[in-house]
Structures are given as structure tokens and as C-alpha cells.
Amino acid sequence: MDWRQLWEICSAPDNVPIVALIPLLAFYIYLAWRQAHANDQLIGQLEADPALAKTHHRKTWPFKPGWQKEVHVWPFLLRIEFLGAIIVTIILMIWSITLNAPLEEPANPNLTMNPAKAPWYFLGLQEMLVYFDPWIAGVVMPTMIIIGLMVIPYIDTNPLGSGYYTWKQRRFSISTFLFGFVILWVAMIIIGTFIRGPGWQWFWPGQTWDHNRLIYEVNRDLPDEVPRWLGGPITSNWAKGVFGAIVVGGYYLIGGGAVYSLFRRRMAKDFQRMSLLQFSLMAFLWLTMVALPLKMSLRLLWHIKYVWITPWFNI
Amino acid sequence: MADENNANGKNGNKTGLLDKVTTGVKDDIQALKTDIPAKAKEQIEGLKDPTKTQVYTSIFRHKHDDTPRNRALGVLSNVFLHLHPAKINRDAVRYSYTWGMGGITFYLFIILTYTGVLLMFYYHPSKVQAFRDVLYLEHDVPFGKILRNMHRWAAHLMVIAVWLHMFRVFLTGSYKKPREFNWNIGVLLLVFTLLLSFTGYLLPDDQLGFWAVTVGTNMARATPLLGHEGPFGSQLGMTPYNDVRFGLLGGSIVDANALLRSYIWHCIGIPIVASVLMIVHFWRVRKDGGISGPAPVMLTEEADKPRRGPKAAGE
Numbered sequence: 001m002d003w004r005q006l007w008e009i010c011s012a013p014d015n016v017p018i019v020a021l022i023p024l025l026a027f028y029i030y031l032a033w034r035q036a037h038a039n040d041q042l043i044g045q046l047e048a049d050p051a052l053a054k055t056h057h058r059k060t061w062p063f064k065p066g067w068q069k070e071v072h073v074w075p076f077l078l079r080i081e082f083l084g085a086i087i088v089t090i091i092l093m094i095w096s097i098t099l100n101a102p103l104e105e106p107a108n109p110n111l112t113m114n115p116a117k118a119p120w121y122f123l124g125l126q127e128m129l130v131y132f133d134p135w136i137a138g139v140v141m142p143t144m145i146i147i148g149l150m151v152i153p154y155i156d157t158n159p160l161g162s163g164y165y166t167w168k169q170r171r172f173s174i175s176t177f178l179f180g181f182v183i184l185w186v187a188m189i190i191i192g193t194f195i196r197g198p199g200w201q202w203f204w205p206g207q208t209w210d211h212n213r214l215i216y217e218v219n220r221d222l223p224d225e226v227p228r229w230l231g232g233p234i235t236s237n238w239a240k241g242v243f244g245a246i247v248v249g250g251y252y253l254i255g256g257g258a259v260y261s262l263f264r265r266r267m268a269k270d271f272q273r274m275s276l277l278q279f280s281l282m283a284f285l286w287l288t289m290v291a292l293p294l295k296m297s298l299r300l301l302w303h304i305k306y307v308w309i310t311p312w313f314n315i
Numbered sequence: 316m317a318d319e320n321n322a323n324g325k326n327g328n329k330t331g332l333l334d335k336v337t338t339g340v341k342d343d344i345q346a347l348k349t350d351i352p353a354k355a356k357e358q359i360e361g362l363k364d365p366t367k368t369q370v371y372t373s374i375f376r377h378k379h380d381d382t383p384r385n386r387a388l389g390v391l392s393n394v395f396l397h398l399h400p401a402k403i404n405r406d407a408v409r410y411s412y413t414w415g416m417g418g419i420t421f422y423l424f425i426i427l428t429y430t431g432v433l434l435m436f437y438y439h440p441s442k443v444q445a446f447r448d449v450l451y452l453e454h455d456v457p458f459g460k461i462l463r464n465m466h467r468w469a470a471h472l473m474v475i476a477v478w479l480h481m482f483r484v485f486l487t488g489s490y491k492k493p494r495e496f497n498w499n500i501g502v503l504l505l506v507f508t509l510l511l512s513f514t515g516y517l518l519p520d521d522q523l524g525f526w527a528v529t530v531g532t533n534m535a536r537a538t539p540l541l542g543h544e545g546p547f548g549s550q551l552g553m554t555p556y557n558d559v560r561f562g563l564l565g566g567s568i569v570d571a572n573a574l575l576r577s578y579i580w581h582c583i584g585i586p587i588v589a590s591v592l593m594i595v596h597f598w599r600v601r602k603d604g605g606i607s608g609p610a611p612v613m614l615t616e617e618a619d620k621p622r623r624g625p626k627a628a629g630e
Binding site: 014016017020021024025028031032035036039042043046047053057058059061067068069070071072073074075076077078080081084085088089091092093095096097099100101102103104105106107108109111112113116117118119120121122125126133134135137138139140146149150152153154156158159160161162163164165166169170174177181269273312313 | 386390402404405411414418450460463478479482491526534537545546568610611614616619
């Protein structure tokens with residue numbers, strides 16, 4: 001256990017935000033979960049008792065007839081904003097006094113940093129470089145993330161859960177977002193920051209960064225792994241391209257069928273509300289997101305590098 | 316009195332004039348002794364209520380008395396505060412619902428603008444001077460170190476605050492009708508926040524920034540169609556000297572032009588675009604009906620029924 005190494009990583013000034021992000025995220029997930037739980041209980045109670053549902057003010061906070069429904073912004077909101085500004089200023093001041101912004105040696109194109117890391121908020125994408133070619137990890141994925149986020153309001157047709165925390169009424173959308181944000185984005189950043197060392201190799205926390213470590217990994221492509229009884233391994237470039245297209249296309253077809261089946265059975269109302277375009281867009285984006293951990297496990301567990309090989313691009 | 320004395324003297328007119336002057340002066344002195352103190356006293360009394368002075372009434376367009384009307388006017392007639400409504404839902408001020416992250420993000424943007432402008436006084440975006448300027452700032456400029464620290468940490472905090480803001484907005488379903496468009500503006504603001512931080516990373520011109528930006532922009536080489544190493548790039552005539560990476564860096568390597576470009580994007584280009592988007596974002600928050608909640612919970616069976624109240628009429 002190399003404590004010094006661990007301390008060096010955790011106390012690197014630019015890593016401190018990530019160290020701060022973990023407890024912050026945990027706290028806010030807890031805060032959201034607590035309110036979602038309370039709301040869900042209230043919803044259950046009101047659904048069981050229609051008479052109460054007609055008269056109840058439908059919030060978990062107390063409200064009595066005669067209380068004012070609205071409050072003045074001055075001072076009830078402005079004092080919170082003012083207080084917030086003061087607290088942020090104090091935190092920022094203390095942080096700036098105690099911790100210096102990093103400044104390395106002058107830029108030198110002839111002296112490569114190892115590991116050369118992107119800013120911490122892009123480390124998730126850099127981690128993806130291990131599993132995907134740069135055009136996917138660096139260009140297609142960020143574009144898909146942005147487009148995927150932007151279409152969310154147009155493909156989520158569930159009218160429930162607007163303006164309050166809930167879990168029961170939005171299981172699919174919330175678990176999808178949590179998966180994308182916490183597991184695929186934040187966890188990858190944490191891996192990229194704390195785990196990845198020289199040569200972008202995997203070093204467990206507390207393991208010494210060995211700059212001379214070599215790992216002999218034989219990564220193979222899926223067409224080479226096709227077993228003999230299925231006619232493999234595939235050797236011609238032409239056949240490799242067709243094989244990959246079938247595998248990738250098949251993933252989306254079978255996956256799309258599975259999502260369809262799931263929605264039709266478990267989320268019939270949501271499915272009814274969605275147009276065909278909304279549904280297929282949602283299924284495509286969802287399957288693309290799920291493809292990330294699938295490709296990662298292909299690589300980590302079976303040492304498979306590419307699934308689809310063509311003369312122009314590899315996936 | 317003056318007339319009686321004049322009647323007996325040869326030089327009645329002259330003495331009369333002198334007399335007139337002396338009595339006049341005496342009169343003035345008398346007035347100074349009595350009227351001016353009285354007037355001054357009256358005016359000082361008036362100053363005890365500064366809200367009645369002309370200066371005050373010219374600045375603030377309403378009275379300061381603690382009445383509901385004045386509380387509302389205090390918000391509505393102030394250019395900075397009138398982003399708020401005069402009154403809000405009593406539960407909307409609950410921190411557990413809003414987390415305050417949108418406001419904190421905006422406040423951090425203000426801090427970053429302020430510290431950023433101060434930093435610009437000491438910084439030249441050229442290969443010769445950039446790194447030296449940062450050294451000078453850290454060691455010689457009074458409060459230069461804390462200035463740079465605050466700018467850096469506020470930027471990191473802003474990234475975290477934006478993420479948490481988006482997380483909250485998602486969990487409360489606040490992107491749902493009628494706020495779909497504002498969610499999209501928010502996604503763009505998220506992208507611009509990351510780009511602002513990323514373009515600032517190169518400016519100290521040290522190893523950290525240089526290699527982070529090298530790693531980051533190397534991905535642009537692999538852009539499909541537009542990068543010389545991306546799929547179909549070379550078929551479309553892309554080389555290291557005309558592809559999208561060349562456009563970003565102003566050259567084929569991260570050098571003086573890249574430094575200048577990232578400086579201009581960082582200090583002028585992106586802040587202007589982001590400010591415009593922020594204006595739209597805040598304006599839409601109001602136009603879409605203020606913050607989304609905490610709203611009364613909806614029951615599952617109500618999902619496809621028109622909502623009660625004025626909104627039902629519109630749909």
C-alpha cells in the first residue's frame with residue numbers, strides 16, 4: 001500500500017474538485033431520494049383514498065387553510081440568495097487561500113507528460129479512448145451526449161413527476177439518467193483521475209505508479225473469435241465488414257425488440273403516449289448508451305478490440 | 316430711519332448710502348444668524364429621512380415604507396432584481412427542492428468575470444510572455460496569487476454546480492412541458508461552461524495545459540469527414556493542414572496561434588454567447604411560469620386527464 005502515491009493523487013490541486021464532487025453528489029442523491037420517498041408515500045396514500053385526494057394540498061410539507069400560498073420575494077427569497085452568495089464567497093476565499101492553482105513547468109512539446117490527462121471533467125471521454133477509436137470517443141460520443149440530452153424533453157412523454165421528486169412514477173427515466181450521469185460520466189471521471197496512471201494503465205488506489213510497467217495484452221477482434229463450427233475465423237476484409245454490420249445491426253434490432261417488449265408490457269401507458277419517432281429515437285439512444293458498458297466488458301473480459309472492421313472505420 | 320438722518324446732512328445722500336450699506340449688512344448678518352441656522356436645522360432634519368431626498372427618489376422609484384406594495388415594487392422596479400417575480404410559491408424557497416445550484420452557477424459566472432477581467436490586466440497571450448505573466452502574477456502582483464486561485468477554483472466549482480443544477484432539474488421533471496426549450500438552452504449552457512473552462516486551461520502555457528489541450532484537440536483529428544485521421548477524412552482531402560483541428564488551433568500543433576485563439580474564445584467569444592443564452596434562459600424561466608415547483612403531486616390516474624385549473628383550459 002503506497003500511501004504517498006495515494007496522497008499525491010488525491011491532493012493534486014486539480015483533483016480536489018473531484019474529491020469534493022463525490023460527497024456532494026452523494027449528499028444530493030440522498031436529499032433527492034428522501035423527498036422522492038416522502039412524495040411516493042403521499043401518492044400511495046392519496047391513490048388509496050380518493051376522498052382525501054380531492055381535498056389534500058398534495059405536498060409533503062404542512063399547509064393549513066388560511067395560510068398564504070405565496071410569499072414576497074423581498075425578503076424571503078432574496079435573503080436566501082444573499083446568504084448563498086456569502087457562503088459561496090467564503091468557501092471560495094478559504095479554498096483559494098489554502099490551495100494554490102497548479103502551475104507546471106513551461107509548455108514543452110518535446111517532453112511528453114505521462115500520463116497526459118485532459119481536464120478532469122473530460123476524463124470520462126478520455127477513458128472511453130481505451131475502448132473506442134478517437135472518432136467515436138472524442139467526436140461521436142460528445143455529440144450523441146449533447147443531442148441525447150437535448151431530446152430528453154421531447155421523448156419523455158410521461159406527464160407525471162413534473163415539479164416534484166418521485167421515483168415510483170418515473171422509474172425508467174430516472175434510472176436511465178442516474179446510469180448515464182453517475183455510472184457512465186462521474187464514475188469514469190473517478191477512474192480516469194484516481195486509477196489511471198502512466199501509459200493510461202490501471203493502477204489500484206495505493207498502488208505505486210510504475211513508469212516502466214508493461215502489460216502484455218493480446219487483444220483480438222470479434223471476427224477472429226468466431227468459432228470454427230460457425231465457419232470462423234473470418235479472414236477476408238469483405239466478410240469482416242459484413243459480419244460486423246450484422247453484429248452491430250443485430251444488436252440494435254434485438255435490443256430494440258427487447259425495449260419494445262419491455263415498454264409494451266411494463267410501461268404500456270408511456271408506450272401509448274409515444275409516437276413511433278419518439279419511441280425509436282429513445283430506443284436508439286438508450287441502446288447506444290448501454291452499448292458502452294457492453295463494449296467495455298467485451299474488452300475487459302474477453303480482450304476483444306473491435307467488433308466491426310471496415311477499411312474506413314472500426315467499431 | 317435712514318430717511319430722517321439724511322434730511323439734516325449736506326452730504327445726506329452719501330451718508331445715506333453708507334448707512335444703507337451698513338444697515339443692509341447688519342440685516343444680512345442678522346439673517347445669517349437666525350434664518351440660515353433655522354434653514355440648516357430644517358434641512359438636517361430632512362436628511363434624517365433620506366428616502367425623501369431628491370437624490371433618493373431619483374434613484375429608487377418607490378417609497379421605503381414596509382408595505383406589501385413597496386416590497387413588490389422593490390423587486391419589480393429594480394433592474395437587477397426584476398428577474399424575480401414579486402411573489403413566489405411559499406414552498407419554492409425551500410433549499411431541499413431547488414438546491415440553489417442555478418443561482419450559484421450564475422454567481423460563480425459573475426465572480427469569474429470579475430476575477431477574469433482583473434487577470435487580463437496582467438496577461439499577454441503570447442508564447443514569450445504568457446508563462447512569465449503567470450509567474451509574475453503569482454510572485455509580484457499584490458493579491459495576484461489569490462486572484463488566480465479564485466479564478467481557477469471558481470471555474471471548477473462552476474462545472475460542478477452546473478452538473479448538480481442539471482441533475483436537480485432532471486430529478487424534478489422540470490424539463491417537461493412547457494419547459495422543454497429552456498432545458499435545451501440549459502444543455503447549451505452546460506456545453507459552453509465546459510468549453511470556457513477548457514479554453515482557459517491552455518492560457519498559463521504550462522505543461523499541464525499544453526498536454527491537456529493536446530490530448531483534447533487530438534481527438535478533433537479523428538472527426539468523421541472533417542478530420543484527417545477520421546473515417547472518410549482522407550477520402551475527402553483532409554490533411555493536418557486543412558482539417559477541423561487546424562481550424563481550432565490555427566495551426567497543426569498547439570502553438571502561439573492556439574494560445575491566441577483560446578484566449579479570444581475564453582475572454583470574448585464564449586462569454587458573449589453564454590451571456591446571451593443566459594439572458595434567454597432566465598427570461599424563459601419566468602415566461603414558462605417560474606420555477607417548476609414544488610408542485611402538488613399528480614396521481615397516476617390523472618396522467619392523461621387535462622389538468623385542473625387554468626392550464627386545463629389552454630390544452
